[in-house]
Amino acid sequence: xxxxxxxxxxxxxxxxxxxxxxxxxxxxxxxxxxxxxxxxxxxxxxxxxxxxxxxxxxxxxxxxxxxxxxxxxxxxxxxxxxxxxxxxxxxxxxxxxxxxxxxxxxxxxxxxxxxxxxxxxxxxxxxxxxxxxxxxxxxxxxxxxxxxxxxxxxxxxxxxxxxxxxxxxxxxxxxxxxxxxxxxxxxxxxxxxxxxxxxxxxxxxxxxxxxxxxxxxxxxxxxxxxxxxxxxxxxxxxxxxxxxxxxxxxxxxxxxxxxxxxxxxxxxxxxxxxxxxxxxxxxxxxxxxxxxxxxxxxxxxxxxxxxxxxxxxxxxxxxxxxxxxxxxxxxxxxxxxxxxxxxxxxxxxxxxxxxxxxxxxxxxxxxxxxxxxxxxxxxxxxxxxxxxxxxxxxxxxx
Amino acid sequence: xxxxxxxxxxxxxxxxxxxxxxxxxxxxxxxxxxxxxxxxxxxxxxxxxxxxxxxxxxxxxxxxxxxxxxxxxxxxxxxxxxxxxxxxxxxxxxxxxxxxxxxxxxxxxxxxxxxxxxxxxxxxxxxxxxxxxxxxxxxxxxxxxxxxxxxxxxxxxxxxxxxxxxxxxxxxxxxxxxxxxxxxxxxxxxxxxxxxxxxxxxxxxxxxxxxxxxxxxxxxxxxxxxxxxxxxxxxxxxxxxxxxxxxxxxxxxxxxxxxxxxxxxxxxxxxxxxxxxxxxxxxxxxxxxxxxxxxxxxxxxxxxxxxxxxxxxxxxxxxxxxxxxxxxxxxxxxxxxxxxxxxxxxxxxxxxxxxxxxxxxxxxxxxxxxxxxxxxxxxxxx
Numbered sequence: 001x002x003x004x005x006x007x008x009x010x011x012x013x014x015x016x017x018x019x020x021x022x023x024x025x026x027x028x029x030x031x032x033x034x035x036x037x038x039x040x041x042x043x044x045x046x047x048x049x050x051x052x053x054x055x056x057x058x059x060x061x062x063x064x065x066x067x068x069x070x071x072x073x074x075x076x077x078x079x080x081x082x083x084x085x086x087x088x089x090x091x092x093x094x095x096x097x098x099x100x101x102x103x104x105x106x107x108x109x110x111x112x113x114x115x116x117x118x119x120x121x122x123x124x125x126x127x128x129x130x131x132x133x134x135x136x137x138x139x140x141x142x143x144x145x146x147x148x149x150x151x152x153x154x155x156x157x158x159x160x161x162x163x164x165x166x167x168x169x170x171x172x173x174x175x176x177x178x179x180x181x182x183x184x185x186x187x188x189x190x191x192x193x194x195x196x197x198x199x200x201x202x203x204x205x206x207x208x209x210x211x212x213x214x215x216x217x218x219x220x221x222x223x224x225x226x227x228x229x230x231x232x233x234x235x236x237x238x239x240x241x242x243x244x245x246x247x248x249x250x251x252x253x254x255x256x257x258x259x260x261x262x263x264x265x266x267x268x269x270x271x272x273x274x275x276x277x278x279x280x281x282x283x284x285x286x287x288x289x290x291x292x293x294x295x296x297x298x299x300x301x302x303x304x305x306x307x308x309x310x311x312x313x314x315x316x317x318x319x320x321x322x323x324x325x326x327x328x329x330x331x332x333x334x335x336x337x338x339x340x341x342x343x344x345x346x347x348x349x350x351x352x353x354x355x356x357x358x359x360x361x362x363x364x365x366x367x368x369x370x371x372x373x374x375x376x377x378x379x380x381x382x383x384x385x386x387x388x389x390x391x392x393x394x395x396x397x398x
Numbered sequence: 399x400x401x402x403x404x405x406x407x408x409x410x411x412x413x414x415x416x417x418x419x420x421x422x423x424x425x426x427x428x429x430x431x432x433x434x435x436x437x438x439x440x441x442x443x444x445x446x447x448x449x450x451x452x453x454x455x456x457x458x459x460x461x462x463x464x465x466x467x468x469x470x471x472x473x474x475x476x477x478x479x480x481x482x483x484x485x486x487x488x489x490x491x492x493x494x495x496x497x498x499x500x501x502x503x504x505x506x507x508x509x510x511x512x513x514x515x516x517x518x519x520x521x522x523x524x525x526x527x528x529x530x531x532x533x534x535x536x537x538x539x540x541x542x543x544x545x546x547x548x549x550x551x552x553x554x555x556x557x558x559x560x561x562x563x564x565x566x567x568x569x570x571x572x573x574x575x576x577x578x579x580x581x582x583x584x585x586x587x588x589x590x591x592x593x594x595x596x597x598x599x600x601x602x603x604x605x606x607x608x609x610x611x612x613x614x615x616x617x618x619x620x621x622x623x624x625x626x627x628x629x630x631x632x633x634x635x636x637x638x639x640x641x642x643x644x645x646x647x648x649x650x651x652x653x654x655x656x657x658x659x660x661x662x663x664x665x666x667x668x669x670x671x672x673x674x675x676x677x678x679x680x681x682x683x684x685x686x687x688x689x690x691x692x693x694x695x696x697x698x699x700x701x702x703x704x705x706x707x708x709x710x711x712x713x714x715x716x717x718x719x720x721x722x723x724x725x726x727x728x729x730x731x732x733x734x735x736x737x738x739x740x741x742x743x744x745x746x747x748x749x750x751x752x753x754x755x756x757x758x759x760x761x762x763x764x765x766x767x768x769x770x771x772x773x774x775x776x777x778x779x780x
Contacts, residue, residue: 215709251777259780349703349779 001096002081005051005063006164010074010172023049025203026072026175032237033066036395045158046116050079064168066394069235071201072178073170082161084117090127090161091134094153097163098135098142108145109135109153116158131155174203176237182285182315183278184208185270186241188224191289191318193232193335194326198317199287200236207239207281208390209274211246216349224341226388231335234392242277243386246270249377250350256370260352263297264359265368268309273378275310277385286310291318291326296355305359399715402759406601407549407579407694407750408719413603416648420605423640431637432628445639448646455649458589458612464633465642468609469578470500472596475611475622475633476574477504480594481513481541483618484572488538491515494526494555495737496548498576502733505543514538523686524553524738528560532567541572546580546587546595550734550748551685552694554584561591572617578609582652583693584660593617599641603753604648608641655753663692663751670695670749670760677768682741695749698742701778702771707747710770716763719748 007030012022027042027049034040039054040063051067060078067076080101082093098105111131113124120127132144156162179202186192186208200206210225222243229241253265274286290298297306307314318326330336368374403411429435431442446460453460466472481491493505495517502517509515516534520526526544535542542564546557561573577595580586582602589595594617597610611633613619625634652659667687674681674697684696699707704720711718731743740746749763 215706215713218705218709254777349706349777352780 001093002052003058003060004053004079004081004162005060005067006075006077006079006162006167007049007051007067007073007170008047008075008167009049009072009170012072012174012178022072022175022178025177026070029070029072029175029177029237030067033070034063036392037063037066050081052081068168068170070175071171071173071203071235072175074172075167076170077164077167079162079164082163084157084160087120087122087127087130090155090157091131093161094131094135094155094163095138097153098139101165102151105139106141107150108143108148109151110144110146110149111135111153111155113155114157116156120157127155127157171201171235173201176200176203177205178203179205180285181205181207181281181283182287183274183281183283184287185274185289186210186225186229187289188221188228188339188341189289190323190330190336190339191291191294191326193228193289193333193339194329195287195289195315195317196229196232197235197329197333199315200232204285204287205239206236206287207242207277207283209242209244209270209277209385211270211273212243213245213247213250216247216250224338226390227338228335229388229390230393231338232333233390234394235333238392238395239390240281241388241390243388244273244277244381245384246381249374249381252371252374252377254350257367260354260356261359261364261367262350262352263355264302264305264364265371266350267297267302267306268364268368269374269378271306271309271314273382275312276378276382278312280382284312286312286314288314288316289318289326290316291321291323294323296357299357301358302356305361305364308361402716402763404749404751404755404760404763405717405719406752406755407552407748409600409606410603410752411754412600412605412644413648413651413753415651416604416644419647420640420644423643427639427643431639432626441639445637445642448639448642451646452610452649455653456586456589456595456612459615461630462612462615464611464613464629465637465645466609466611466633467607468600469498469576469596469598470609471622472598472609472611473498473500473574473576474504475619476594476596476613477501477541477543478508478622479619479632480572480574480617481508482511483620484540485513487570488536488540489513490536490538491541491543492518492531492534492539493543494518494520494545496520496524496551496553496734497543497545498549498578501543501545501576520737522738523689524548524551524684524734525689526555526560528556528563531560532563535564535567535571539568539571541574543574543576545576545578547577547584547691547694548685548734549579549694550732551696551738552579552690552692552750553685553738554580554689554691557587557592558590561587565591579691579694582649582656582659583663584691589614599645599648602648602652604645605641608638608645610645652753659753660692663755666751666755666757666760667692667695669757670764673761673764674768677764679764679768679771684735684738684740684746693751695751697747698740699745699747699771700742701775702742702745703774704745704747706774707745707767707770710774711763711766714766714770716766718763719750720746 015022031042042051111128113128115124153165182204184196184206212222257265427441429437429441431445450460453463505515544555547554557575572593574594575592578598581597593614595612599608600606621632628634681697681699735743735746
């Protein structure tokens with residue numbers, strides 16, 4: 001008997017010709033995640049993945065927790081693997097399984113049998129009822145309940161015999177790397193880390209851009225953004241963070257454009273810079289944490305005006321989310337506590353007291369004509385960007 | 399780039415002689431003073447000598463001195479320990495709106511334990527009105543806490559007068575004073591009517607992590623920590639002799655040089671403010687000079703966000719502090735700046751001088767500040 005982990009995947013099982021690509025990607029992602037913990041092999045077996053540990057003394061909870069953070073998984077759980085044998089051996093295995101895996105033996109149960117290997121002399125239903133009877137004989141306090149059992153015990157007859165009961169839910173989604181690459185506009189706030197999580201959940205690989213405006217934003221604010229990226233990289237995997245020096249551009253906009261348009265124009269230039277970084281790094285979309293109506297620069301009119309600055313599609317996964325819903329996800333992925341640290345930026349001088357909420361694109365573009373030399377400034381900012389490699393904490397500790 | 403450190407009220411760099419002494423003491427006198435063997439006893443004897451020396455400096459007796467981890471612990475011990483131990487006498491506590499958080503938060507914590515707390519406002523100079531304070535005393539009042547020198551504005555209270563007047567109302571009211579920013583900087587109040595004080599070593603060139611709590615003999619107090627019988631059981635925990643020795647030396651040096659340091663600080667403060675005016679900087683004093691410790695300069699600047707200026711100056715190697723943390727959320731203004739109703743709360747900065755601070759340093763700071771302020775004022779929120 002060996003201990004392994006069974007991974008059931010959802011959506012990707014129904015993909016057509018690309019199915020194998022998705023499954024291989026999922027396998028690689030799990031393998032990658034577990035490499036940080038120990039020596040594991042991940043193998044495919046007819047619609048499931050099996051994770052086996054080569055090292056001794058495994059901590060099942062830690063392994064399941066790590067696998068749970070890989071996108072593309074419906075369920076994951078510990079499974080006992082027995083060599084294939086005849087019915088008598090199978091009956092022995094299930095008794096041993098119940099003896100060792102349940103502290104109390106007074107629950108109601110149901111056995112579900114699946115046979116990929118049809119060489120057994122009984123069908124699945126027959127095996128289930130025979131095994132049930134064996135268990136009742138061995139543990140008299142057990143009761144069968146096929147409708148609402150306290151425990152379901154699964155028996156799968158494949159190249160090996162697998163027995164398992166408890167499964168933990170995965171996050172769903174698609175494995176990272178299946179869906180191309182996008183560039184995230186990351187601030188120190190609550191929303192953008194959640195946007196990163198949601199887009200990555202659809203299998204998208206990410207890199208990120210942060211705009212740094214010393215002395216208006218502090219070194220602590222920058223470190224907070226790095227920390228946020230580190231937290232969500234546990235889900236998205238390693239990424240590169242581009243810290244773009246932005247003070248000169250902001251001051252230039254301040255001096256040359258109408259004050260109530262500062263934020264919109266600033267956002268447009270941030271988009272342009274993000275698009276250029278995206279293009280340089282093989283990304284084919286931009287991701288932001290914007291949500292309709294949250295602030296003046298996130299009205300539909302403002303979103304249109306900022307969108308018009310770029311050609312790449314802009315994904316806004318939180319566009320219809322309330323703040324409270326965003327916070328729930330931020331808490332789940334562990335970014336909330338860091339997001340609310342009070343190293344808020346001092347950029348308020350760049351925010352008009354009465355900013356436009358319904359900008360007219362032509363007027364904005366007209367104002368931007370005053371920004372002579374902006375292309376050079378943008379090129380300089382990108383050239384001077386600091387590139388930080390972000391690793392999940394679990395990797396750093398290893 | 400030459401560094402100019404003007405955040406000495408937060409912490410002063412450790413003095414060279416003190417660092418040498420603590421290093422040597424850590425190496426030589428490492429034994430636990432509570433150990434029974436002769437090596438421990440040697441350290442215990444030295445510890446007693448240091449305690450006696452510090453007591454002498456403060457004009458109190460050695461048995462009235464307790465070593466703590468610093469000002470915060472001393473203030474916590476004073477407020478929590480004294481209030482709890484004297485509860486049968488009453489449940490009313492009086493303090494001021496500009497106390498250090500280690501006093502204010504301790505007092506607020508006691509409110510949850512059923513104590514009635516009263517926090518007195520201060521006038522725009524940052525001073526407590528003695529008559530108002532006296533009028534708040536009730537039959538149940540057990541403890542009054544007023545700090546000697548405010549850590550943000552530098553404003554000094556007349557502790558001797560306040561303590562005397564409080565005691566005149568009722569001599570069994572216990573009077574505590576946080577003297578962390580006073581000791582070694584300005585003249586310490588006479589402790590005749592003061593029942594307890596807090597001190598911290600790192601504000602006078604000593605190491606961090608060591609502080610002192612003075613408690614007048616006979617005042618009832620409850621411990622906050624429980625353990626061995628060290629320090630009469632009031633403050634258990636292995637006594638940190640090297641730190642105590644370093645504190646003793648720093649205190650000795652501070653007191654020996656106090657007059658000279660004070661005069662120098664006054665001159666440097668004046669020079670700095672003159673230079674700011676020469677440079678054409680528009681500022682408001684957040685505390686009147688004649689009422690303030692010369693080691694702390696707090697000014698308000700119109701159309702400046704204090705933290706932006708702080709970060710702009712740090713790029714020049716100049717380190718100052720703000721009375722306000724720059725956040726777009728509420729609570730960004732410090733409770734002290736709020737309490738004195740400063741004219742420019744968002745633009746309030748603190749420069750605090752150390753014994754090492756030179757005229758050339760503040761002159762250069764004034765010049766660079768003027769330059770940065772000019773740059774920053776081009777960009778104000780419209």
